[in-house]
Each structure stands twice: as structure tokens, then as C-alpha cells.
């Protein structure tokens with residue numbers, strides 16, 4: 001042992017007596033500030049415990065072990081004593097303050113941050129409510145769907161671009177059934193038509209199908225998962241005029257009474273004739289702006305009369321019934337109503353965005 005080396009027994013004794021002294025001081029402390037000062041005095045970087053333990057540098061391994069163990073015990077003891085005393089004094093101090101302070105009723109109260117439905121869900125709910133008011137009933141179907149229901153019975157020929165691996169998520173399963181994540185909500189129509197085909201008085205069918213759909217797509221206006229809502233009405237006489245009236249009603253309720261709806265000829269495998277549905281631009285009231293590319297119109301939905309091949313594939317006689325259908329993306333409606341330029345914002349779950357897009361705020 002060198003002359004500089006500490007005597008471990010002495011150091012341990014010093015540590016113990018320092019602990020006793022500290023305990024006394026802690027016990028008689030009168031305020032939480034005083035306790036905090038004691039913490040700095042004993043446990044701070046330049047405090048008494050550190051000073052005593054600095055001796056460890058020159059100690060033999062054996063002494064280091066002994067002194068280290070005592071040092072740790074003292075530290076833990078002090079930390080516990082100090083935080084307990086501090087808590088106790090802080091509580092007393094708060095109670096005293098509450099007793100002496102007069103109530104200041106002008107101070108803002110404590111508020112709870114209440115949750116609210118996601119903007120997409122709010123828009124979905126609103127769309128459903130409007131369709132219910134129009135006399136349509138909600139029907140739900142599975143998101144993992146037979147390829148047959150998703151494409152074949154809806155008159156998508158084999159080799160159609162939508163069936164491509166690039167556009168559709170295919171699902172492998174042990175039974176080797178041909179399953180996909182549904183790319184649209186239309187297979188719900190197939191299920192309803194198949195189900196009712198054999199019933200005695202199935203008409204009229206007045207339904208809408210809301211839900212999640214999936215496509216291999218991801219950019220500012222497309223997401224691999226998004227929400228659709230679509231309607232189907234089948235009756236003996238329902239035609240384009242009836243369809244237009246329903247969509248007029250829907251968009252006027254959803255956006256504003258002055259919203260105009262127009263049809264443009266289009267093509268979908270499952271409707272004939274088919275139409276793209278435009279509404280007068282909600283940003284410029286049809287005058288022309290950047291969003292509508294100066295056209296005054298915004299594309300919002302697809303629609304048309306149910307294709308005879310779809311009726312046949314679902315067990316119906318296309319000569320005996322008529323029907324129409326429409327479909328639209330909920331995120332698209334939400335982007336227009338809440339004025340959100342990037343679809344991806346809906347799925348990033350930033351609280352500031354979710355709060356700002358709560359319905360009742362920036363909408364029209």
C-alpha cells in the first residue's frame with residue numbers, strides 16, 4: 001500500500017458519519033428548497049459524497065470494492081431520504097398555499113383533451129347519413145374477397161388491367177382459393193344480388209356499401225388503403241334520371257345547395273352506359289380556379305346503369321329489371337370538404353392535422 005493510498009476502513013467510517021450528519025440535516029429541513037440545497041451539498045457533482053469517493057482512484061482493488069459498496073449504500077440512502085422529505089414538504093407547502101390563497105376564478109380551468117373520430121370516419125359517417133336519408137340501407141362485406149366476386153361477376157374480362165399484379169393485392173391461402181384484397185366495394189353488390197336472386201319478392205334493392213378497399217398505389221392522391229362508398233338501386237324502372245336525382249341530392253347535402261352535378265360519358269366494365277360524375281368546383285363555385293384547372297368542375301364519382309352481364313352473372317334476368325350504381329372515394333370527398341391537398345395527411349396521424357380537420361372547422 002503506498003503512502004497516498006486511503007485506508008478503506010477510515011473512508012467507510014467517514015462516509016457513514018457523513019450519512020448520519022446528512023440525515024440529521026434532512027430531518028430538520030424546513031422547506032423543499034432547503035432539501036434541494038442539501039441534495040446539491042451531498043450528492044451534487046462537487047458534493048461531499050463525490051469528494052470522499054474521489055479517493056477511489058488511488059485505492060487498491062480490494063479497498064475500492066469495500067469503499068465502493070459503502071459509497072453506494074450511502075448514496076441510495078441519501079437519495080431516498082431526500083426525495084421522501086422533499087415530497088412531504090412540497091405537499092405541506094401546497095396545502096398551506098391552498099389554505100392561504102384566495103380562489104382566483106378568472107384563472108382558466110383544467111381541461112381534458114377529448115378524442116374525436118378521425119376526419120375520414122367523420123366524412124364517411126356524413127356520407128352514410130345522407131344516403132340513409134335518401135332511403136338506402138347500409139350493407140357490409142368482407143375486405144378479403146373472392147377474385148370471382150371482385151372481378152369476374154362484375155364483367156372484368158380476364159386480362160383486364162385492374163386485375164394485374166400491379167393494381168391488386170392477391171392473398172395466398174391454404175385452400176388455394178383465388179382471393180384478393182377487394183379493390184372496390186362493388187363485390188358487396190354481387191353478394192346482395194346473388195343472395196336475393198332466388199328470393200320471391202326481392203325488389204326494390206336500395207343499398208349502399210361503405211368500407212375499406214386496397215390497391216397497389218401510393219402517392220399524393222393515392223393510398224394503398226382507402227375508403228369507398230357506393231350505392232346500388234335495382235327496381236323494375238330505375239334508370240339514369242333516378243340515378244342523377246339521387247346524386248344531385250347527395251352532393252347538395254354534402255357540399256351545399258348550390259352544388260351542380262353533371263355526367264360525362266365514360267366506361268366501366270360493370271355499368272352500361274357509364275358516366276364520370278363531376279360537381280361544380282367547391283373552391284370557386286364553378287368560376288374556374290387552380291384546383292379545378294380552370295374548368296369549374298371536379299370529378300368526384302363514377303356511376304351508370306348496371307351492366308346486363310352483371311345481372312346475368314348474379315342470377316338475374318336483365319330484361320326483367322333495371323338498376324343503377326355509383327361509387328366514390330371517401331378520401332377524395334374529405335380532401336375537397338376539408339381542403340386537404342395531400343391524401344397522405346389522413347394516414348400520418350399528426351395530432352395538429354387531426355385537430356385542424358375536425359368537422360365544423362374549415363369546411364363549407
Ligand SMILES: [Zn+2]
Pocket residue numbers: 281282283284285286287288289290291292293294296297
Ligand atoms: Zn375551381
